[in-house]
Amino acid sequence: DAGVTQSPTHLIKTRGQHVTLRCSPISGHKSVSWYQQVLGQGPQFIFQYYEKEERGRGNFPDRFSARQFPNYSSELNVNALLLGDSALYLCASSSGLYTGELFFGEGSRLTVL
Amino acid sequence: EDQVTQSPEALRLQEGESSSLNCSYTVSGLRGLFWYRQDPGKGPEFLFTLYSAGEEKEKERLKATLTKKESFLHITAPKPEDSATYLCAVQAKSGGSNYKLTFGKGTLLTVNP
Numbered sequence: 674d675a676g677v678t679q680s681p682t683h684l685i686k687t688r689g690q691h692v693t694l695r696c697s698p699i700s701g702h703k704s705v706s707w708y709q710q711v712l713g714q715g716p717q718f719i720f721q722y723y724e725k726e727e728r729g730r731g732n733f734p735d736r737f738s739a740r741q742f743p744n745y746s747s748e749l750n751v752n753a754l755l756l757g758d759s760a761l762y763l764c765a766s767s768s769g770l771y772t773g774e775l776f777f778g779e780g781s782r783l784t785v786l
Numbered sequence: 787e788d789q790v791t792q793s794p795e796a797l798r799l800q801e802g803e804s805s806s807l808n809c810s811y812t813v814s815g816l817r818g819l820f821w822y823r824q825d826p827g828k829g830p831e832f833l834f835t836l837y838s839a840g841e842e843k844e845k846e847r848l849k850a851t852l853t854k855k856e857s858f859l860h861i862t863a864p865k866p867e868d869s870a871t872y873l874c875a876v877q878a879k880s881g882g883s884n885y886k887l888t889f890g891k892g893t894l895l896t897v898n899p
Binding site (some may be wrong): 706708713715716718720721725728729731735763765770771773774775776777778779780 | 891892
């Protein structure tokens with residue numbers, strides 16, 4: 674079975690631009706979460722979606738938004754990019770809303786110049 | 787606010803030299819404590835879930851234990867392939883943050899042959 678897939682794997686943007694990151698969860702998983710991991714730090718929670726509804730939001734500005742589609746795939750959008758948005762963006766899927774056993778993708782490495 | 791502190795930040799061992807990693811946490815009611823392994827350039831990989839003080843879980847050379855304030859990941863006779871960053875995370879039982887994991891910064895383990 675395919676694991677969590679993310680695209681693109683690497684991308685470079687300049688300040689002020691917009692980026693869209695995509696995630697396909699494991700088949701049968703209805704929950705998708707997004708985490709930001711800055712170099713040398715642990716992952717930090719951004720959003721959780723379950724059954725296409727936002728169920729949680731972390732301490733990130735409104736420039737960050739996400740959505741989940743009927744097939745449970747998800748997009749993370751970041752507007753007006755700042756240098757500090759450079760990070761590894763991780764998508765994780767899980768079978769339930771409150772389970773902490775997450776299955777992570779390999780991430781999208783975003784560099785903002 | 788939930789907090790996780792891991793120590794040491796980095797640990798270098800010789801093959802076969804057993805040791806322990808520490809995870810101290812504060813959370814308003816623990817739903818679960820989780821250990822993940824992260825290889826360079828990859829997403830975290832789930833290892834263990836611990837739910838209550840006194841609980842222990844084992845997998846190959848790894849053993850995780852839990853008290854009311856901290857968790858330990860014991861590594862017995864490590865091999866070079868155990869080299870990775872080990873992340874600890876907590877999930878609250880309720881109160882608006884029960885849908886997310888709060889991660890520590892991780893311990894970078896290097897096992898030399």
